Amino acid sequence: MGEIRQLLLGLSNNNNNVNRRDRGRQQQQRVVERVVENDDSDSEEELSVAGEDQINQSDYKMKAEIPTFSGHLKIEEFLDWLVEVDRFFDMIEVQESKRVKMVAFRLKSSAAVWWDQLQQTRRRLGKKPIQTWRRMQQMLRDRFLPADYEQLLYRMYMDCVQGNRTVDDYTDEFLRLAEHNQLGESETQKVARYLSGLRPSIQEKIGLQTVWTIAEAQNLALKAELMEKAKRTYSNVDRGRQNPIPDRVPTPFKRAESSSSNRVNENIENPKQNLKLNPYAKPAGDKFYRCKQPGHRSNNCPDESR
Structure with missing residues (x-):
């Protein structure tokens, strides 16, 4: 009986140890699950991105050069x-x-x-x-x-203005020159230099607004540029409405027509001039058919009066 009791106690102790191990494993699993749930998804994204980089590394080598x-x-x-x-x-x-x-x-x-x-x-x-x-x-x-390329770059940076270019083109050149010069300017200093290079009309539209970054200054300049384009479009439309294209005959043709009509009237009033212009024209004038003398009418014929 004593041996049986010892065996039973040993079995119970073994069962308790197994149960404790299982409970410990379950607790550890729960802790891991909580950590995974509470953790951000950045680690998983980094792992996936790293895997994609290894897979697509050959593609990058083929495409980039x-x-x-x-x-x-x-x-x-x-x-x-x-x-x-x-x-x-x-x-x-x-x-x-x-x-x-x-x-x-x-x-x-x-x-x-x-x-x-x-x-x-x-x-x-x-x-x-x-x-x-x-x-x-x-x-x-x-x-x-060149040996003095730093001086040349600095001059180009100082002389960089918008002129007749768009805001995007001016901004690209300004940022590129600022990067190559590496003057150690602060962002506010770059903003002041950028604004001073804009067209005066755009500077007026930006006004006294406080700007802290180049991105903010570029956005304001783009809006001002759009306002200028819209204003020019409306002014062109108004000019077309105020000065429509005339449907009448142009003035030079009228002058030619009036001058030709004057010449016709002169030829009618002056028959001798008409003969000079047209030798085949019939001379104008009155001629009495009885006396056959020109220069008078029948009621004024001197022969008839006699």
Whole structure:
């Protein structure tokens, strides 16, 4: 009986331990479920985005490519090209050892000739080839940018005004020049410079409104530009209503008609002039059929009076 009791106690203890383990597992599962429910969905989105990036990485490599450079770009266009190359490397995550070759392959015309001659010169002098994109970028700047390009960019930035261009075109150039100059201006300073470059008519419409960002200034300028376009359209319509196209015969034709009628009247009143103009015309005048003498009528014939 004692042995049976011990066996029964052991079985009960084992059952209690199993139940405790199950309860502990259930509690842990509940805690995990609560954490998952309370957690934001950003982690799941990041995991899905990371998976999509790994799947579509080959598509990006096929579609994206470095823009070509032939050595004939303006200062701001050349700087834009360097920015696009850096953006390409950041997106594709190209290894540093491959970047120089990829950029060299996209060089065309005079830029390609310059690069080939540079590589040959370095080999002839016993120097190592350029292996980093940072070094290659610096050599490109030294070759294709003038020595005073910073001064030129600053002048272009100071002289940037809207003129006859649209607000969008002016804004694009202003932001591009501001980025290339890197003057360390605050946002409010850029806004003041941007507003001073707008057309005076648009500045008047913006008025004394307080503007803190370039985006706000651009929106106000676009609204003012639309108001100007609508005003010009209405003024053209009003001019068309006030000055309609006449349906009558133009004045030069009237003058020609009146002059021709005057000439006809003159020919009728002056028969001698009519003979000069038309030699076949019959001379006008009265002639009595009895005496056959011209210059009088029958009631004034001198022969009849005799």
